[in-house]
Amino acid sequence: MRLLVTGGAGFIGSNFVHHVITHTDHHVKVLDKLTYAASREALAGLPVELVVGDVADASTVDALVAETDAVVHFAAESHNDNSLDDPSPFIRTNLLGTFAILEAVRKHDVHLHHVSTDEVYGDLALDDPKRFTEDTPYAPSSPYSASKAGSDHLVRAWVRSFGVRATVSNCSNNYGPWQHVEKFIPRQITNVIDGIRPRVYGDGLNVRDWIHADDHSSAVLRILDAGRIGETYLIGADGERNNLEVVRLILTLMDQPADAFDQVTDRAGHDRRYAIESGKLRAELGWAPRFEDFEQGLADTIEWYRTHEEWWRPHKAATESSYAAKGM
Numbered sequence: 001m002r003l004l005v006t007g008g009a010g011f012i013g014s015n016f017v018h019h020v021i022t023h024t025d026h027h028v029k030v031l032d033k034l035t036y037a038a039s040r041e042a043l044a045g046l047p048v049e050l051v052v053g054d055v056a057d058a059s060t061v062d063a064l065v066a067e068t069d070a071v072v073h074f075a076a077e078s079h080n081d082n083s084l085d086d087p088s089p090f091i092r093t094n095l096l097g098t099f100a101i102l103e104a105v106r107k108h109d110v111h112l113h114h115v116s117t118d119e120v121y122g123d124l125a126l127d128d129p130k131r132f133t134e135d136t137p138y139a140p141s142s143p144y145s146a147s148k149a150g151s152d153h154l155v156r157a158w159v160r161s162f163g164v165r166a167t168v169s170n171c172s173n174n175y176g177p178w179q180h181v182e183k184f185i186p187r188q189i190t191n192v193i194d195g196i197r198p199r200v201y202g203d204g205l206n207v208r209d210w211i212h213a214d215d216h217s218s219a220v221l222r223i224l225d226a227g228r229i230g231e232t233y234l235i236g237a238d239g240e241r242n243n244l245e246v247v248r249l250i251l252t253l254m255d256q257p258a259d260a261f262d263q264v265t266d267r268a269g270h271d272r273r274y275a276i277e278s279g280k281l282r283a284e285l286g287w288a289p290r291f292e293d294f295e296q297g298l299a300d301t302i303e304w305y306r307t308h309e310e311w312w313r314p315h316k317a318a319t320e321s322s323y324a325a326k327g328m
């Protein structure tokens with residue numbers, strides 16, 4: 001099968017490309033804009049053609065989709081804090097990019113899997129026994145999550161109105177190698193490496209439902225292979241932890257005192273808790289996560305950042321000075 005992976009040079013997209021090359025015979029082409037958050041190095045050595053281009057550019061997308069059998073659409077601006085500083089790239093890439101993909105797959109009758117986030121459901125209270133399911137109403141909080149929610153709605157509308165053959169997945173917070181140092185876990189790991197105290201927003205009780213990026217990739221491939229057209233599947237690995245627990249674990253694994261972090265200005269509109277109920281994916285498609293030991297996964301991730309300093313170092317100073325300007 002010829003597979004087009006948009007955003008395939010990003011953190012999650014490149015993990016998926018590795019997974020596909022390892023586990024299938026698919027021929028993979030990547031469309032990626034190579035923004036600040038992407039890297040060619042993440043695809044080094046793979047038999048993959050990288051097309052550098054903008055997913056919101058309809059003619060580029062049309063030409064690529066015309067010669068593929070399926071599209072897996074990861075390309076997105078993904079960082080909430082950035083969307084609060086300037087929403088415009090989020091509207092362009094996440095909404096217009098998805099629109100361009102949808103028009104192309106409609107025209108060429110190509111199978112699409114659209115990758116999205118649990119943030120489209122808004123947040124849960126800390127004491128709420130509920131978790132997100134495929135039936136949870138959409139209630140996004142940030143410009144980022146609203147743009148992803150809008151993109152999901154576009155996909156559903158193209159399925160219903162035009163018969164596009166698409167599936168959607170909404171995954172919880174990913175961790176693992178190749179994640180940009182702006183994100184919570186790599187930011188704190190690289191801070192500790194640099195002798196900077198980790199920075200936790202607000203009271204730090206916000207809960208995220210962590211999943212290893214490899215498990216996200218295996219779920220997406222399973223949905224691509226066997227998911228029912230028009231269906232949404234939630235992807236999660238029962239990894240709920242609050243930010244204080246995660247930062248203390250990072251510090252402990254890096255031989256620092258567990259309380260050697262600072263609490264800083266909170267994120268505006270900061271979602272309290274995300275939690276995924278992934279029973280549909282598990283029961284219908286027989287998927288299960290492999291990384292059940294978060295502490296081990298985190299230790300491996302710390303080791304990866306320790307041994308890949310040449311990759312993240314060029315981004316670290318600018319990322320930290322942009323956070324410092326906001327008191328974060």
Ligand code: TDX
Binds near residue numbers: 117173200201202243
């Ligand atoms: O320095 C920090 N300190 C801190 O306390 C940073 C960068 C974050 N945080 C908090 C905010 C969140 O509660 O840590 C949590 C995780 O933050 P992020 O890594 O920015 O992720 P989040 O906002 O939860 O969104 C992530 O998961 C869902 C991805 O960035 C999204 O693209 C995805 O949709």
